[in-house]
Amino acid sequence: MSSFPSTAALIVRQTRYQILYFLRVPVALFFTIILPIVMLVLFNALFGDNTITTDEGEWPIRQFYTGGLAAYTAVSATYSNLGNMVPIRRDEGILKRWRSTPLPTWAYLAGLILSSIVIAVVSVLLMLAMGVVLYDLQVDWVKMPAAAVTLLIGVASFAALGMALVSVIKTASSSAAMVNATILPLAFISDVFIATDDEGFLHRVATFFPLKPFVNAFQDCFNPFIDGSGFSPGRLAFVAAWGAVGLLIAIKRFSWEPSGAPSRRGRRSKPAPTD
Amino acid sequence: MAAIEVDDLHKHYGDNHAVDGVSFRVEPGEVYALLGHNGAGKSTAVEILEGHRIATAGSVSVLGFDPAAADREFRDRIGVVLQSSGVENEFTVREAIDLYGSVYRNRRALDEVVGLVGLEAKVDERIGSLSGGQRRRVDLALGIIGTPDLLFLDEPTTGFDPSARRLSWDLVEQLGQGGTTVLLTTHYLDEAEHLADRVGVLANGRMIAEGTPSELIDGISGTVVSFQLPESVAVADAVSTFGTILDHEVRLCGRFVEATVDRSTQVVHRLTGWAVENNVELESLSVKRASLEEVYLQLTEQAEEG
Numbered sequence: 001m002s003s004f005p006s007t008a009a010l011i012v013r014q015t016r017y018q019i020l021y022f023l024r025v026p027v028a029l030f031f032t033i034i035l036p037i038v039m040l041v042l043f044n045a046l047f048g049d050n051t052i053t054t055d056e057g058e059w060p061i062r063q064f065y066t067g068g069l070a071a072y073t074a075v076s077a078t079y080s081n082l083g084n085m086v087p088i089r090r091d092e093g094i095l096k097r098w099r100s101t102p103l104p105t106w107a108y109l110a111g112l113i114l115s116s117i118v119i120a121v122v123s124v125l126l127m128l129a130m131g132v133v134l135y136d137l138q139v140d141w142v143k144m145p146a147a148a149v150t151l152l153i154g155v156a157s158f159a160a161l162g163m164a165l166v167s168v169i170k171t172a173s174s175s176a177a178m179v180n181a182t183i184l185p186l187a188f189i190s191d192v193f194i195a196t197d198d199e200g201f202l203h204r205v206a207t208f209f210p211l212k213p214f215v216n217a218f219q220d221c222f223n224p225f226i227d228g229s230g231f232s233p234g235r236l237a238f239v240a241a242w243g244a245v246g247l248l249i250a251i252k253r254f255s256w257e258p259s260g261a262p263s264r265r266g267r268r269s270k271p272a273p274t275d
Numbered sequence: 276m277a278a279i280e281v282d283d284l285h286k287h288y289g290d291n292h293a294v295d296g297v298s299f300r301v302e303p304g305e306v307y308a309l310l311g312h313n314g315a316g317k318s319t320a321v322e323i324l325e326g327h328r329i330a331t332a333g334s335v336s337v338l339g340f341d342p343a344a345a346d347r348e349f350r351d352r353i354g355v356v357l358q359s360s361g362v363e364n365e366f367t368v369r370e371a372i373d374l375y376g377s378v379y380r381n382r383r384a385l386d387e388v389v390g391l392v393g394l395e396a397k398v399d400e401r402i403g404s405l406s407g408g409q410r411r412r413v414d415l416a417l418g419i420i421g422t423p424d425l426l427f428l429d430e431p432t433t434g435f436d437p438s439a440r441r442l443s444w445d446l447v448e449q450l451g452q453g454g455t456t457v458l459l460t461t462h463y464l465d466e467a468e469h470l471a472d473r474v475g476v477l478a479n480g481r482m483i484a485e486g487t488p489s490e491l492i493d494g495i496s497g498t499v500v501s502f503q504l505p506e507s508v509a510v511a512d513a514v515s516t517f518g519t520i521l522d523h524e525v526r527l528c529g530r531f532v533e534a535t536v537d538r539s540t541q542v543v544h545r546l547t548g549w550a551v552e553n554n555v556e557l558e559s560l561s562v563k564r565a566s567l568e569e570v571y572l573q574l575t576e577q578a579e580e581g
Contacts (some may be wrong), residue, residue, distance in 0.1 A: 013374065017366075017370070017374050093360035097357065
């Protein structure tokens with residue numbers, strides 16, 4: 001009998017198929033990639049000529065939007081995408097089917113997470129290319145290593161947080177609500193759609209969560225008023241810490257079947273009382 | 276070594292004993308059917324054997340493995356066709372077979388698999404566009420792709436049209452002849468009778484009977500007398516009238532009167548005697564050996580009463 005396929009081959013194949021699957025699900029494609037691009041175009045058409053005042057100077061809002069929405073796209077491709085898709089597959093029994101095969105658990109999860117990271121990176125590059133071509137986004141090559149590292153830490157952390165969310169979502173019917181209830185309000189106070197003041201209650205709320213530090217760290221890599229390498233080690237450490245907690249929750253609580261299924265089955269199959 | 280060895284298996288959800296002390300053995304190469312109502316405990320028992328659930332008590336050995344601690348080696352040697360398990364609808368049949376097949380050590384070729392399940396014409400169609408019966412064939416295909424030594428089939432032909440059913444029966448027979456052990460659960464008595472070397476009947480989480488289909492049939496009073504209800508007898512009176520004539524409990528199945536009897540010669544004699552006397556023609560009169568269905572109904576009725 002031949003041996004099991006190599007780990008690398010398994011993960012590459014899983015990742016490839018997950019990307020293929022993503023591309024064939026129109027709703028996922030729309031919310032993850034198309035909608036942020038629509039927002040980028042719309043926001044720039046509406047407000048693109050304005051500037052925002054930062055400590056360093058007047059910043060064209062076009063550049064602010066491109067960086068912020070690109071970071072948001074990365075979050076949407078990982079956190080939102082996993083949070084929406086995985087519960088559906090769990091409800092449909094697809095996860096349980098995989099559980100019956102010799103594919104190791106971690107290889108399946110790696111394929112899911114890596115595919116979402118690849119999708120995130122490609123979408124971000126697409127947004128940045130649009131920013132450069134259409135909206136004067138300044139690419140300072142000195143800061144690109146920082147941008148790449150920031151993006152990778154961000155997508156890895158938000159992918160982990162997405163899987164943590166999956167583990168607390170009970171059924172797919174509630175997943176869209178859970179995803180949007182956790183990410184949308186946060187996006188409004190995290191410099192994605194609107195620049196917020198660096199003080200006040202909402203700012204303090206936002207700094208407790210990982211979205212604003214990630215968005216700001218990524219925006220800084222495209223902020224012409226910030227000198228140097230563009231690295232924000234403090235923010236990245238904070239985002240990574242959230243990611244690590246997410247990963248722990250995901251590993252501890254991940255379930256292959258919709259939760260509550262055994263007890264429902266149990267109630268149905270309650271035996272008739274014997275006399 | 277037995278392919279499956281189950282000893283005093285229990286699965287409790289609180290006070291609900293879904294599986295309540297079940298024991299059985301399945302030999303290598305055998306096709307074994309678990310029969311039972313919904314909620315009799317058969318799916319729970321099978322899911323424990325597959326490693327999807329942890330038993331409350333009892334010992335289970337499947338291909339020499341403890342499924343609760345099951346690893347890759349174990350899952351490589353089993354095939355599982357679950358009752359309601361989705362598959363990625365956006366993939367084509369070919370893509371799904373390629374993807375799922377890629378994780379096994381000893382996979383069957385694509386052409387062989389689609390040939391076995393009869394999906395040759397659909398191989399490049401998306402699974403989401405297939406009919407219910409065709410999707411069930413995809414389930415079967417993914418169950419056998421890894422050349423399993425042991426195949427679990429949880430109600431494999433539910434939703435099949437008669438020709439698809441025949442085809443999957445042929446497949447199970449073929450696998451059985453090839454040495455694959457098959458554990459099958461089904462509602463369809465004719466399916467168990469046709470396919471299974473041995474049958475276990477579950478009710479209320481307990482095994483109430485076990486044997487080859489003919490042993491089970493022989494084990495009960497085994498002849499069914501049936502005829503069309505004569506026009507001269509009102510439907511409302513049928514059960515009492517013929518109950519008296521036959522001196523057996525009779526039942527009305529559509530337009531047919533049926534009784535399962537011990538000594539059919541005497542019963543038929545009384546029945547035809549009555550018919551001749553009253554100048555009644557008994558249409559479609561038949562005397563045949565009880566099928567597994569009658570056995571099952573009797574057994575489960577006894578279990579309910581007991």
